[in-house]
Amino acid sequence: MGSVLEQSTLDALWDFSDPAASEAAFRRALEDPQFDAAERCELATQLGRAIGLQGRFEEADALLDGIDCEPDPTIGVRVVLERGRLLNSSGHAAMAVPLFEQAAELGEHLGEEFLAADAFHMLAIADTEHAESWARAGIEYASSSHSKRTQRWCASLHGNLGWMFVDAGEPHRALVEFQLAEQWAERVGTPAQVEWAREGIAACRATGG
Incomplete structure (x- = not known):
């Protein structure tokens, strides 16, 4: 199963050095008629991430609450992953760890290798006591992927x-x-x-x- 959107589409909208510009890019994309309802749900997860990177955690959390995960299970993985990122960024790393574990498990189950590897990467950041083991697990997982973007x-x-x-x-x-x-x-x-x-x-x- 592939993502609703290609990761390259999302990559093109992101500028991690400028979350405000990324927020604007995702808001424009959400108004673009080329994207269908399911794709807009996935775009919305990244809008939430961009808002969270600016410290507007409650706003980002409310946005994630409103995303419909029914169109594709990949959307659900992204929502869980972004909820974890919000918790980690807002100083609640211990609460974020179970969400990242869930995202890794769901991503693996769905064959969403990029998202599973991202979850391992976040586990290595949030779970500092086990950072090395999570990072090693992520490397082992990502290195076996056929996707260069995941590698x-x-x-x-x-x-x-x-x-x-x-x-x-x-x-x-x-x-x-x-x-x-x-x-x-x-x-x-x-x-x-x-x-x-x-x-x-x-x-x-x-x-x-």
């Missing part, structure tokens, strides 16, 4: 592990993760991911890693 999570997850090891004072372990992040980024990632991985490598070498 791209490997660059992010290795990079996150790298910075985790830097913070823990383990530059040698961090260097390995950043090098793996660089390899994945060069294969399937973005120029920004390549740059971030190389920044991590440079940071490790500067500290003797």
